[in-house]
Amino acid sequence: MKHSILKKTAALFAALTVLTLTGCAGGAVQSSTPQPEAPAVTGNVTVTVFDVGKADAMVIQTENSVTVIDAANKGDGKCIDKFLTKQGIDTVDLMIITHFDKDHVGGASRVINKMNVKEVLVPNYESELEEYKNFVEKVEETETPVTKLDFGASYDWAPDDIACTVYASERDNYGRDEENDFSLVMYMQHGENKFLFTGDAEDPRQQEIMALGLGKVDFLKFPYHGNYLSTTEQFLDAFDPKYTVVCCSEKEYADPNTVETLENRKIETYYTCDGNVTVVSDGKALTCTQEAPAK
Numbered sequence: 001m002k003h004s005i006l007k008k009t010a011a012l013f014a015a016l017t018v019l020t021l022t023g024c025a026g027g028a029v030q031s032s033t034p035q036p037e038a039p040a041v042t043g044n045v046t047v048t049v050f051d052v053g054k055a056d057a058m059v060i061q062t063e064n065s066v067t068v069i070d071a072a073n074k075g076d077g078k079c080i081d082k083f084l085t086k087q088g089i090d091t092v093d094l095m096i097i098t099h100f101d102k103d104h105v106g107g108a109s110r111v112i113n114k115m116n117v118k119e120v121l122v123p124n125y126e127s128e129l130e131e132y133k134n135f136v137e138k139v140e141e142t143e144t145p146v147t148k149l150d151f152g153a154s155y156d157w158a159p160d161d162i163a164c165t166v167y168a169s170e171r172d173n174y175g176r177d178e179e180n181d182f183s184l185v186m187y188m189q190h191g192e193n194k195f196l197f198t199g200d201a202e203d204p205r206q207q208e209i210m211a212l213g214l215g216k217v218d219f220l221k222f223p224y225h226g227n228y229l230s231t232t233e234q235f236l237d238a239f240d241p242k243y244t245v246v247c248c249s250e251k252e253y254a255d256p257n258t259v260e261t262l263e264n265r266k267i268e269t270y271y272t273c274d275g276n277v278t279v280v281s282d283g284k285a286l287t288c289t290q291e292a293p294a295k
Contacts, residue, residue, distance in 0.1 A: 191283025
């Protein structure tokens, strides 16, 4: 791999790596396997996608668990910890950092500092970005367990009545500007509803995701902030979502070709620059709402 990092940082991260997780809700690192069958529905599941500009920050809540996927840019972690604190929640059961670009890992230090984060799941590479180094330092300071998901491996996560599998990238090198294709991807089932969270997967990574054979999904977190790629049409054909959320800003909006494609396919689309998006699943139906941004 082309990436390098200070020996101290690499050593810290290596020391914090947890090879196998235990517990009733957790899962073990393993080779890629088919998604496990979803358990019986016992309550609603809520997905909140935050308005944090061209960046990713999401919270998934079941009756007894909280999962965070990415924490946007430096300073954006406050959106997550304030959102949870307002509900009287002080614990994150699993934080997934899809990859180490600053608009995904930047706010993670704040969340780890303010919340009791039981476990962090990350891809198996390092970065030289300051936001990544701050994240590693905060993990060490708080003694937060970290699992590095190796290339080609998957991780099962099944709190309450959802069944999730997180898939790592198949390769350790995608060429120039390769970090986006290291994105961890999570597939989630809640009753009859299926969700796909894609990080910043670009063309090669999207090909890998399609090869998993997951079938159609009801909800798609659109990959890579709405960029239109050579695989976009094929990707939408493969997953045929009913709803999608694009994480973008007004200044850095989704590609016009993407907007047109989603409109032509009649996919109900939400753009986070228009406000936080809330998706509620009761195991059969999905309800999507969007709140206007605070002025």
